Amino acid sequence: MKILLFGIAKEIAGKSVLDASEFSEAKNVGELKKVFKERYPEASKLSSLAIAVNEEYAEDDHKISTGDEVAIIPPVSGG
Amino acid sequence: MKKKIEIVDSIDISKIYSELSHPASGGICVFIGTVREQTQQQTVNSLFFETYETMAVKEMHKIADEATKRWNLNSIILQHAVGKKNVEEAVVLVGASSPHRDDCFTACRYLIDTLKERVPIWKKEFFENTDEVWVTPHP
Known part of the structure; x- marks a missing residue:
């Protein structure tokens, strides 16, 4: 699994890719969000935090597999 | 149906007419988003945009397809x-x-x-007073 970070989430974590082994306990999107917020408490202050799995927004109950590309999506601000 | 979806380094406004003109169309509508100098009483020097490009392009295609289903369109960008x-x-077209x-x-x-609302793009504001801030809400 590959975990990518963008925008303010990248700044909070201080890197653009996370070590997936630190998130091996997370079986689904909701658990991954929880672990991320525990590791990086600053992330709890964001107005929203979405997760994409293989380039698609994913709900909390979406299962994560080893080959997945996961992205941490802080509030978007295009336009 | 003409469709163009892109993440670019800079937006070339001069091509827009030929990109959207279509023999079956009687009108073209375009919105261009630009960098504003003032935000919440602060002076902005510049903005910096980053994206999760592969996903952004996918989401932009979905949005274009949704619009094509809802309205009678001949071209879309x-x-x-x-x-x-x-x-x-110009930052968005x-x-x-x-x-x-x-x-x-x-x-x-x-x-x-x-x-x-949906496309994974993030903007950082660089202010005159040297502050840099990732923008989190989307008004």
Whole structure:
């Protein structure tokens, strides 16, 4: 699994890719969000935090597999 | 149906007419988002945009397809720029053409509003007083 970070989430974590082994306990999107917020408490202050799995927004109950590309999506601000 | 979806380094406004013109269309509607100098009483020097490009392009295609289903459109474009952008520069361009103007006006509004809600692009503001801030809300 590959975990990518963008925008303010990248700044909070201080890197653009996370070590997936630190998130091996997370079986689904909701658990991954929880672990991320525990590791990086600053992330709890964001107005929203979405997760994409293989380039698609994913709900909390979406299962994560080893080959997945996961992205941490802080509030978007295009336009 | 003409469709163009892109993340670009800079937006070239001069091509928009030929990109959207279509023999079956009686009108073209375009929205261009630009860098504003003032935000919440602070002076902005520049903005910096970054994206998760592969996902952004996928989401932009979905938005274009949703609009094509809802309105009678002959052409559609969504472009967003990345990198550093100065005051007055174009950062986003959306547009559509349709047989009658109602469809392209309504679709254009949908394209920009939905792009701002869903497409994974982030903007950082660089202020005159040297602060840098990632923008988190989307008004």
